[in-house]
Amino acid sequence: MRKVIYFFTGTGNSLVVARDIAEIIGANLVPIPSLIHREEITSDAESIGIVYPVYNQGVPFIVKRFVDLMNDLNSKYIFAVCTHGGSSGISLEYLDKMLHEKNGSLAAGFSVRMPYNYVIPSLKLKNFFRSFVLKEINPKKQQEFYNNWRLKLDDICRVVQSRQKRKLEVMAKAIEHLVDFLNLRETLQKSTWLKIGGFKEKTNLPFQESLQLLDHGFTSDHKCQSCGICTKVCPVENIEMVNGRPVWQHHCEQCFACLQWCPNASIQFGYATSTGKRYHHPDVKLSDMYWQKTGLK
Ligand SMILES: Cc1cc2nc3c(=O)[nH]c(=O)nc-3n(C[C@H](O)[C@H](O)[C@H](O)COP(=O)(O)O)c2cc1C
Ligand code: SF4
Ligand code: SF4
Structure with a gap:
């Protein structure tokens, strides 16, 4: 059975996740940005994975544009993994909605905690909006995230190999x-x-x-x-x-x-x-x- 994993990344977390899964399940790994100028995207794979970072509890705009370019997804097994720095929110629900417009849906959606790569408020009141800082990442914590990912990897691969359904992993849903x-x-x-x-x-x-x-x-x-x-x-x-x-x-x-x-x-x-x-x-x-x-x- 043909399998493909499409991914997008800024600092590599999502690439590592996509690459690790692809190696185990034997999927072709395809970068989303390399396809984004096409007029349409058709896949002959029966199993499709989408791996991306959570942006503002949602989905990066490039991932939305990618889904918009996809042809009919009816009958495909589709799973997604979002990487995040603390709260994935309902990002996977948003992605699922986008896929519905292409006659597809997420059979399973996982979220993976990784180091946070964006800015946070510095709590200075002067020039508040322009004073955001990069979040310090404790090396021990960072390694813990990587280790936890290795522990979760096998479970995700088992689910997608056997084309099982799994509830979307969302946070702070209400x-x-x-x-x-x-x-x-x-x-x-x-x-x-x-x-x-x-x-x-x-x-x-x-x-x-x-x-x-x-x-x-x-x-x-x-x-x-x-x-x-x-x-x-x-x-x-x-x-x-x-x-x-x-x-x-x-x-x-x-x-x-x-x-x-x-x-x-x-x-x-x-x-x-x-x-x-x-x-x-x-x-x-x-x-x-x-x-x-x-x-x-
Ligand atoms: C623009 C932007 C918005 C982000 N928003 C969130 C967020 O809402 N929740 C969260 O937990 N992490 C957020 N992050 C952190 C990333 O989702 C996280 O670090 C991710 O693993 C980065 O993946 P990458 O290395 O593949 O780019 C955000 C990062 C960026 C750049
Ligand atoms: S933050 Fe914007 S300008 Fe910088 S690499 Fe990403 S897309 Fe390009
Ligand atoms: S901003 Fe940094 S990466 Fe860009 S050209 Fe200058 S040194 Fe190189």
């Missing part, structure tokens, strides 16, 4: 449904994140899509050596080098790959990320990130 009921994602959450990203105008884009504008918050400082790595790891060609420095083009996935992979920690988001330690999964290399974008090994 709260997240209330947030949706009150439309807080499209109002409070959207305006807060746009402010954090330093975007001062108004936009009618839905919240998930409006994250593309948060790259107004990125700058590169004096440590930049013009190496161009940020342009190469960006999964969606959102960075151009101008006079040896990165310039963001406002169709960002907010994956944080540019900030986290810059070898000189030169890329900042807001005013308070310069002292934070950069993170990427130790088993993922720059060449994996280039492959994600191009599909070429």
Whole structure:
């Protein structure tokens, strides 16, 4: 039986998860960004996996666009694994809804705790919205997440190998449904994140899509050596080098790959990320990130 796992990653957590599962169940591993410019996506696999990081308790915009491009999914066995840094919310329910529009549905959905790769409030009141910091990751905790993933891996593989159904692993379901009921994602959450990203105008884009504008918050400082790595790891060609420095083009996935992979920690988001330690999964290399974008090994 043909199996394929599609994945998206910014700092490697989701790639490791996708790669580990693919090795055990014998699936073909395909990077989502390498397909995203196609007019449509058809898969001849009977089993399809989708692995991605949770963004704002939801699904990255690129994963939504990927599902939108897929042809009829009727009769496919589909499973998903989302990686997250503490709360996956109802991300898998959102993905399931997207798949329904393609006549598909999630037979099983798993969430995997991994190191958090984004920013958190620094609790400074002055310039609050621009003072978010990178979360410190305790090395012991980090190893614990990796070990726990190895413990969960076999169970996931058993379920998907035998095409079983499994309840979607969601967190804080009642709260997240209330947030949706009150439309807080499209109002409070959207305006807060746009402010954090330093975007001062108004936009009618839905919240998930409006994250593309948060790259107004990125700058590169004096440590930049013009190496161009940020342009190469960006999964969606959102960075151009101008006079040896990165310039963001406002169709960002907010994956944080540019900030986290810059070898000189030169890329900042807001005013308070310069002292934070950069993170990427130790088993993922720059060449994996280039492959994600191009599909070429
Ligand atoms: C834009 C953005 C939003 C995020 N939102 C959440 C979130 O709502 N809940 C959570 O637990 N982690 C969140 N995270 C953390 C990632 O989901 C987590 O670190 C994930 O494992 C990263 O996967 P990757 O290494 O494959 O990119 C967010 C990260 C980013 C970049
Ligand atoms: S990766 Fe860092 S050092 Fe290299 S060009 Fe980009 S900002 Fe400059
Ligand atoms: S600009 Fe940076 S954060 Fe935005 S998609 Fe590219 S690598 Fe990701």
